[in-house]
Amino acid sequence: MTKNSTPMVKITNVHKVFGGTLHVLCGIDLEVNKGETIVILGASGSGKSTLLRCINFLEEPTAGTIEVDGIAINAGENDKTRENHILDIRKKTGMCFQSFNLFPHMTVLENIIEGPVTVLGQKKKQAIVYAEELLDWVGLTEKRDEHPSRLSGGQQQRVAIARSLAMKPKVMLFDEPTSALDPELVGEVVDVMERLAKEGMTIIAVTHEMHFARDVADRVFIMDGGNWIEEGPPEKIFNNPEHQRTRQFLAHIL
Amino acid sequence: MTANTTLPGAGGIPLEAQQVLNQIEEKKSKYRRNMIIAFVVLIIFMVTTLIVLGLDFKFMAKWLPFILAGSGYTFLVAFLAISLACILAVVGALGRLSTNPIFNSIATSYVSLIRGTPLLVQVYMWYLALPQIGKALEAYGIPGIQRLLTLPAVPAGILALGVCYGAYMTETVRAGIQSIKIGQTEAAKALGMTKAQTMKRVIFPQALRVIIPPVSNEFIAMIKDSSLVSLMGVWELSYRAIKVGRRHFQSLEMLIMVAFIYWIMCMILQFVQEKIERHMARGDRRIS
Numbered sequence: 001m002t003k004n005s006t007p008m009v010k011i012t013n014v015h016k017v018f019g020g021t022l023h024v025l026c027g028i029d030l031e032v033n034k035g036e037t038i039v040i041l042g043a044s045g046s047g048k049s050t051l052l053r054c055i056n057f058l059e060e061p062t063a064g065t066i067e068v069d070g071i072a073i074n075a076g077e078n079d080k081t082r083e084n085h086i087l088d089i090r091k092k093t094g095m096c097f098q099s100f101n102l103f104p105h106m107t108v109l110e111n112i113i114e115g116p117v118t119v120l121g122q123k124k125k126q127a128i129v130y131a132e133e134l135l136d137w138v139g140l141t142e143k144r145d146e147h148p149s150r151l152s153g154g155q156q157q158r159v160a161i162a163r164s165l166a167m168k169p170k171v172m173l174f175d176e177p178t179s180a181l182d183p184e185l186v187g188e189v190v191d192v193m194e195r196l197a198k199e200g201m202t203i204i205a206v207t208h209e210m211h212f213a214r215d216v217a218d219r220v221f222i223m224d225g226g227n228w229i230e231e232g233p234p235e236k237i238f239n240n241p242e243h244q245r246t247r248q249f250l251a252h253i254l
Numbered sequence: 255m256t257a258n259t260t261l262p263g264a265g266g267i268p269l270e271a272q273q274v275l276n277q278i279e280e281k282k283s284k285y286r287r288n289m290i291i292a293f294v295v296l297i298i299f300m301v302t303t304l305i306v307l308g309l310d311f312k313f314m315a316k317w318l319p320f321i322l323a324g325s326g327y328t329f330l331v332a333f334l335a336i337s338l339a340c341i342l343a344v345v346g347a348l349g350r351l352s353t354n355p356i357f358n359s360i361a362t363s364y365v366s367l368i369r370g371t372p373l374l375v376q377v378y379m380w381y382l383a384l385p386q387i388g389k390a391l392e393a394y395g396i397p398g399i400q401r402l403l404t405l406p407a408v409p410a411g412i413l414a415l416g417v418c419y420g421a422y423m424t425e426t427v428r429a430g431i432q433s434i435k436i437g438q439t440e441a442a443k444a445l446g447m448t449k450a451q452t453m454k455r456v457i458f459p460q461a462l463r464v465i466i467p468p469v470s471n472e473f474i475a476m477i478k479d480s481s482l483v484s485l486m487g488v489w490e491l492s493y494r495a496i497k498v499g500r501r502h503f504q505s506l507e508m509l510i511m512v513a514f515i516y517w518i519m520c521m522i523l524q525f526v527q528e529k530i531e532r533h534m535a536r537g538d539r540r541i542s
Contacts, residue, residue, distance in 0.1 A: 058440055090446040101441035105459050115445040118455055160441075167445060 006070070007031040008202045009055065009171055014064030014075075016050050016226075024050045026226040027064070032171070037203040039213040039234075042223035043249060048206040051223070052173050055204065056093045057086045068092055069170045091119065094164025098176040100156040102148040108135070108159050109144045115167045127166070134162040138192055154185030158192055165196075172196065174205035208253060214238055222246050307506070314507045317498050321512060325519070327490035331408065331480040335415035336473055342420025347427035348453075361424065368421035373482065376418055381410040381486050411483030419472055426468045430461035463534040470527035474520045491515060 009032040016025040024047045032038050040048045053059040055066060061075040068089045073082065103111050112134060113127035135141050138158040148156055157177055164172060174193065178186040190212050197203055197216050207213065213220050213234055220237040222230040222245070230243045241247050267275070349361025368376070388403030405413070434457050442452040484493030492512050499508030 056444055058443060087446050087448065090444060093444070095441075095444040097437060097441065097444075099437050101435075101437040103438065103441070103456055103460075105463070114455065115447075118451050119446045163445070 007067075008034045008036075008069055009204065010065075010067040010072075011051075011055070012065040012067070014051070014054055014061045014066065016047070016054060016059060017062045024226050025054070025061070028226070028228065030221070030228075032202060032204060034170075034202055035200045036218045037197040037201075037216055038205065038219055038221065039217040040204065040206045040221045040223055041208075041213060041249065041253075043252075046223045047226040048223050049175050052095075052175050052204060052206050055171075055173060056090050056095055058095075091167060092170045093173055094161075094167060094169035094171070095173040096157065096160050096164060096175065096177045098179050100148070100153070100160045100180070102156055102160055102163070104148050107145050107147055108140065108151070111148065111159060112163045112166045115163065120167070131162070131166055134165055135159075137165075137195075138162050139188075152185060153181045154188045157181065157189045161189075161192055161196070171202045171204065174203065174207060176206055176208070178207065178209055210238075210254060222249065224249075304510070309507050309510070310504060313502070313504055314511050317508065318511065320498065321491060321494050321508070322515065324489055324491040324494040325515065327408070327483070327488055328477065328480050328519075331411050331415065331483055331488075331490065332473075332477045334412045335419065335480070336476050338412065338416030339419035339423050339472070339476070340469075342417065343423035343427045346420060346424030347431060350424060350428045351431060365421045365424050368418055373414070373418050373479065374485075377411065377414040377482050377485060380405060380414040381407065384410075407483060407486035407488045411480070411486060411488065415476060415479060415482070419476055423469060423472055426465055426472070427461070430465035431457055433464050434460050463531075466527065466531055466534060470523065473527075474523055477519055477523065478516055 009030065011028055011030040014025055014028045015023070017023050028047075028051055030038075030051075040051070042048045050059055054061045055068065057066070057073070063075045065072055065074045066089070067073075069092050071085055071088050071092070073085050073089065103114065106114065109128065109131055112131040113122075113124065116122040116127040116130070117124055132141070132144070135144055138161060140155060140158055140162070143151060143155060143159070148159065151159065161172075161177075177193070178189050181189065186209065190209050193203070193205065193212060194216050205212065205217075215234075217234050219231060220234045221228055222237065222241075222243070224245050230237065230241060230246045237246065238250065241250060346361045346364060349357040350365070352358045352361070385400060385404040388400035391403075392398075392400045431453075438456050438460065439452055442456040447455065481490060481492040484490055484496075487493075495508040495512035496505070499505035
């Protein structure tokens, strides 16, 4: 697609060490272009979620550089601007969690306008207009004034997606968004993700939804032991994997 | 709240199911009835005891206005002290959770020192010992400090109670904040919120719900501990009751009366607490 421009997300030689000994990410590189959908696959504990969380600095990379939409932060640098750069990157990236993490003391609408109003300083009225558009887009208009506890898991995750989108992010990160859902609720969330991809959002997703990886992703990455072992378009990864570990992994989940 | 025996689709409920629902409802109403009976019996028992004791109700009625006039001090002291305690508790909790070694160690020693010494000693410390500190400081060349540190009884009492309860409540608030799942902080961070925004908009409102019952506990305890200001000669509720009782050799009447006044005040507080709790429970699945 738009290969000519600079990448939206650029991860260079990122390492993450937990507790001084646990080497979870071992020099990861990744470039994601604008509008691309990337799916990261791998066994649990392989470091997929950690990588995703390093992109918006929920985890601090131990070494390496993260760049999102032109804002680059090096793990080593530690000056005054760093905190602000991290906040800037977070404003440009939306994240959806496995456990939704909606704010239980707010209604659905309040959840969605919280970011724009508190972080971006928008007027409440203006934020509500866009929030209602988003609610319509995820098909939950009638849940506008409910509290999250009254919603099903699928509905909660759709609200969580709307909450992230309210910040008008440049990149969406999905951290196993369907893993906590009952099987019959997975479809509605994947559906929203798929529409998001079609509308040109840049997406990096860690998921076990093979349908999403196969049909929606532009490129699929396989991680093992904190390193990429294989990457490529989904047809190649699924039909003709090169690496033995990839074959093993796919055999397990397909 | 109550079982829905009359759902919109009640016609569709099979007969046996309806019977079970009715039984549940019956059990509930029986429980409520027995509860009321138990309370009424208890009240009758208490009233008869009071009559059997041969209390001088006329005497009690005569002194009631005088005693009640002391409740103003009780409320003033308790209200201002709890306000101070709340502020100290929030600041203290943030200090206890802070990664800054200076804030953290100040907050930690505050809690340790205050919780480790008797309130009675602290009250005298504020009232009797502070002026001496002032005197020492004045000797080092800070003019006017002794006068500033020589506190009248009521402010000394408010400070003593507020600082003391603030230490206990610091731990309550800290535990409340820590009870909120990490995912909430992460979601707030992911939206780009600063630490302060996260605390104010996401963590604290949720922690408040957890904190309200134990804080109400402190509140109720505070109402009663406010009688400690009588040590400094403030004519508050219990001081008046004890004085009058002693002078007329009718301590029993006076003590029972003042106990009832405290009890009623605390019942009102408890009522308010339940109201607030119910209000805070919005968004909770358990109470709809």
